[in-house]
Structures are given as C-alpha cells and as structure tokens.
Amino acid sequence: MVQKEEMRQVCRRFMDSVSREISGGPAAEETVFGTCQTLATLEQPEAQEALTALSRVIARQAAGKDAPEVLRFYLDSQFGAGESEETDLLEAKLAALCGGDGAEAADSAASGAETGSAPKISVIITTYNRKPFLRQAVESILAQDYPNKEIVVIDDASTDGTELMMEESFGDEPRVIYMRNDTNRGPGANRLAAFTAHGDGEYILFLDDDDYLIDSGYFSRAVAFHRSHPGLSFVAANVFLEYSATQRLQLQEIGLSDVTDRRAYFLNFERPGYGKPASTLTTLFRREALIEMDILHMNMVNDASIYLRSLLVGDAGFIDAAVGVYRIHGNNITFNLSRDFLVRNLEEKRTIRNLAIERYNYKKKEMTGWFNNTAYDTIVYYLRNSAKTKEDYTYMYEWTHSNCPEIYAKVKQEFRTRLIKKQILQVPLIRKLIGR
Template sequence: MRKSDISVIIPTYKRVNFLVQAIDSVLDENGVDVDVLVIDDDPESAELGEVLSSRYQEKVRYHQNPQNLGPGDSRAYGLTHTSSNFVVFMDDDDFYTNPSAFQEALQVLQKHPDIAFVGFSTRNFKESNQRKTTVNSYSLLGVVDATSYLNKFGRDIAKPASTFSSVFRRSSLEKAGIGEVKMLNDTVIYLRALTAGNAYLSATVVGNYRIHDSNISKSLSEDFIIQNLDEKAAIQKRLPFVNVLERQIWLYRQTWMSIRYYIWNHPGEPYLKIRRWAGSQTGLTSLLLRLRIFQTIHKIRGENLP
C-alpha cells in the first residue's frame, strides 16, 4: 500500500460516468498527494477496470469485489487496504469543486490534534436539470466539542450531507472501533468518529452532493434499517454520557430518525422487524420508540383514507 497524504475510498456500482467525474475532481486537488482506491461492487463486468486503466493508468488503484457486497462492506475493504493518516469516504456520484479542500483540511487537522474530522459545507446538485441549489451548512463553526455534537447530532447540529465533504483522522477512527462496524454508512462513520475526538466544521463549500433518481437512500430495505439501528445501539455503549436516562434518550432520538424515514417512505408495510427491534430495547428507548411508531403509522393511515 502506498503511503500518501490522504486516502480516498470510492465504492461504486455501475455508474461509470459519475465515477469518472468524481475521480477527476479528486485528482484536481492541489498540493496534496492522494491515494485513490476504487472498489467495484459489480463482479460480472470488466468494463470499469478497463476504463480506469486506460484513463488513469497508475493514478488510481482498482479492486473488483468477487461478489456484490454493498457500499458499507466496500468502504470497510477500502479502509483496510489503505494506509494514509487521513481518509475520505467518497460516494461515486459526488464531486469536488474546490481544488484547495484537501489542503485546508490537512492544515486544520495538523493544527488541532484533538479533532477526529474536518467537515466542510456542500451544495445540492440536481442531476435532472444540472442546477446547484441549497448550500448544506452548519449552525456552529470551528472546533465543536464531541460530547455536545453527539448530544445534538442531526438536530441542533447538522450531520454533513455526505462523507466526501469530510476528511477523517485514521487514528481516531481506529480508536472508535471502526474495524468492528458491520455496516459502514455515513451516519455511523460520523458518530463513531465523535466518540474518539472533536469535530471541526467549516463554511467552505468544497463540492456538490448529487441528487438523482438512483440515490441509495431511495431504496433502503427494512433489513438495512435494522443493521443501522444495531450500529447506533453499539455506539451508545461508547458515549461519554454518564447518566443512564441521557443515554437511553440519545438512542431513542438517533434510532427514531432512521425509523421515521423508513416508515414515511414505505407506507402500508407492517414494519414487523422494526417493531420487534424497538420492543427489544430497554427503558425509555423502547417506550418512546413504540409510542412514536404507533402514532406515525396511524397518522399515515389517516392521511391515506379516501
């Protein structure tokens, strides 16, 4: 493995055109030595390997999974097959527009050894009309205390729109037990990182978060949601909060975000696995989740009545 300033890990599946734009934007970053590793989750086609070899030669490393593993396992493979001190997890449909992003990130990470990641701002980019829309920004800027961020994550303090807009310190991810994670998605990566260090949030816009019909978030399964809930329960055990009720309320808030999203996007399902998961939790977590699930299902049914 080549030791560079930053390792950029890009899982991909049958989106060659998006991927090429993503890679080009990484290689356009100024003054930083990057190690780009593409993990191809399509085991049946040799097309992508040929395209990357022809276009980038040795500038980009390529691995083809022997079977379809999904983006989480592909990110995990990338993490174990790179060695740089700083890491970016990039989706194949996002791209950078600021060639100084990595330089700025390294400066901040070197100045603040206590931070686990630098999170930049992004713009939403609608693929349908090629238009940039809203800027995804933060209510707090600069160094943000990890305990405060964890307590307000996704509510008073926004989660970065994706992971490509952040540069992570590898040692912090390792301290946070990233190697034991079974489903390495963006929320889990951020929450894990915050159990091992503070964050630095910047108003600098570094790139575009692409919105299109095949975004993965539009087709999540109930099993995927259960895995996500399990990971958040595992993170709860690493929280710096001492108070038991505070920890239970934290888990309720974080898991309800995932459950609510799934229920509203899959109306009419029985949600049996989600209900069982909620019932298996303890104390306030279980009570509040079961109540909110019941209320939300009945609200949806009421709105869908003729």
C-alpha cells in the same frame, strides 16, 4: 418560464450591475448580499429566485470564503455563464473586496504541502453501476492540488462496464487503485474492505461515486486546518446539493463553529443547530481517530455511524467553504434502504450507545434518551422514504416494540394513515380511478 439562453443573458446583465455597484474597498458579506438582492428585484420575476441564490454565492465570494473556481462552477452549471467578460470583471471586483485572502490562504497551504512532508490522504470510493458519475468523482480528486493522495475505488460487482472504464481512464494512473468484488456486498462492507486493504493515509476520505469536489485547493486547506488544531477527529466543509431532475444547486451551510465540542455535537447530532454534513464527501478523518473509535469492528460503516463514533474520541472541525457537490437523484442509497440495512444501522447505533457508556463516561439515562431519539429519526426516515409494503411497516413496528418500546406508540401513530393509504393504493381499481 425563462428559457436557458434568456437566463444566461439575465445572469450576465445582473453580474454587470453587481460589478458596478460593489466597486470600492472591503464590504461585509451581508452588505454585498443585500446589494445583490436589491439588483435581483430589478430583473423579471421568473428569474429572481435564481438570482437570489446566486447573490449568496457572490456574497460568500466577496467574504473570501469560497475559491474563485467555485463561483465559476456555479455560474456555468446554473446559467451557462462561467466564461464571459462579465464573469471576469465580477471575479476581479470580488477579489479586490476580500483582498485575495481566500485564494492566498489556499495557495499558502498548497505551497506548504509541496515544500514540507505532506501527510498522505487515502480516498476510498465505493461504486456500483455508475461509471459516468464515478469518472467525475475520481477526476475531482486527481484535480486536487494536494501532492500526496491515493484513490482506492472498490467496485461492488458492477455490470455496466465500470471495470473497462477504470482500465481505459485510470489504468496508467499510479495514484488510483482499483478493487473489484465478484458478488455484491454493499457499501458498508466495501468501505471497510478498502480501508483495511489500502487505507494507510494519515487522513481518510470516504467518497460516494455520485459526489465530487469542485474546490481544487480543499485538501490543502483541510490538512492545514488539522495541523493547526491537533487532535480533531475530522474536518468537514459545505457543499452544494444538486437536484439532478432540475439541475438546480442549493447551498448547504453547516453553520457550526470552527471547532465544535465533541460531547455537545454527539448528544445533539442531527438535531436543530447540530446538522450532519452531507454524506462524507468533504470530510477528512484522522486515521488514528478512526482506529481509536474501532472502525475495524463496526457493524455498519455508513456516514452517520462514522461521525458518531468519531465524536466519541475527538472534536469536529469545520471550514466555512463550499467545496463539493452532493447529488440528489432518487437513486441515492439513502432513499432505497432495505429493512436489513436499516436494522443493522440501528444495531450499530446501539453499539455506539454502549461504547459511550462503557468507555467514555456518558450516563446511562442520557444515552437511553439519545438512542431513542436517534432510533426514532432513523425509523421515521425509512418509513417515509424507503418502506414500500405493509410488511415493511409491520416489520419495523415489531422491531421498535421489542427494542425501543418508549417510542413505539409515537412511531405507529405517525404512520398509521400513511400505511392505510398505501394499502388502498394496492387495489387495482382504485389505482386506475386516480390514474396511478
């Protein structure tokens, strides 16, 4: 296994080689990527996977897609090489390749926001017992170069000192509003409460407390995109998935068109070719669209439902830039769903189906198929990631049989073996024999 310091030296040597190879005029993203991959094969086998991932980040930088600070963030977090002579040289060579377009575009958008009337962005952060993550999330928003922003933190009765941290760190920050519940109400209810109380910006961003932004110019770019494409429901971008157990970053590229048709995206949401952005950490929703899609009466204000309702009233916009980090650490809410949470989620999607038919002229037959598909995906996700006991499985089988009989047999067949295994593992002697 390559040790940390050795990996840092490998990275610096690799960057030096890349800088010497890419000297010259503009080059296509895939050309740069190919060059980097070739150089990666010259390094020791244990380092090649990490260098191939770095090659994609470098190639995107050469194409002007990502801000320079994103490359430095990646180099620092993955290799400890964010500040080095090789990094400075590589950054200069990449800027020459893309002509500085990416940075200039961001600077132009920021300048326009400062000199004109910048519409307000309201950022709503729900939190519960994650004060170190929360601090980073808030700071990443305050670091945005966009001038007119306000952060609303709603604390779901944390017991880890979150209230004290917020007072000490942001008590004198006028752009940060802190709300606190006396009892735990759940993230969906908190998003709605914060939106109702303080979500008066022209654009709204819902941020989970364990995610954060890494491109300080993103808000400026997203607002400029909204202004150049009036009527979009939302604008989103790419992220890095951070696997906290290993600290490994994986680039998630949405791969959708700059402007994606609402109907096509709605009907195929989360199906091949129509992936969902990671959470809502990069997504600037137009507030008028949220009101039109009836956010104030949502049963479940979670990310999938917000996206689906938004697509009923407007197209989606995407910026091909990596701008944030979505943490995957085993304690994510989406890996620890309760049965009640899941059923409320499914009931919300059934409401969305009815809205599509009654208000937006979708056909009943196609929406029945749509609901069965989305219900199947939701139920399967729960049974794979969150179901713990026989009662969890039985409850979901009964709910599916009553509400989605068309998919009942398929769901039950898929998880029959898994349920049997869980039941066997509940026997103490068997668990002892296999060492679990």
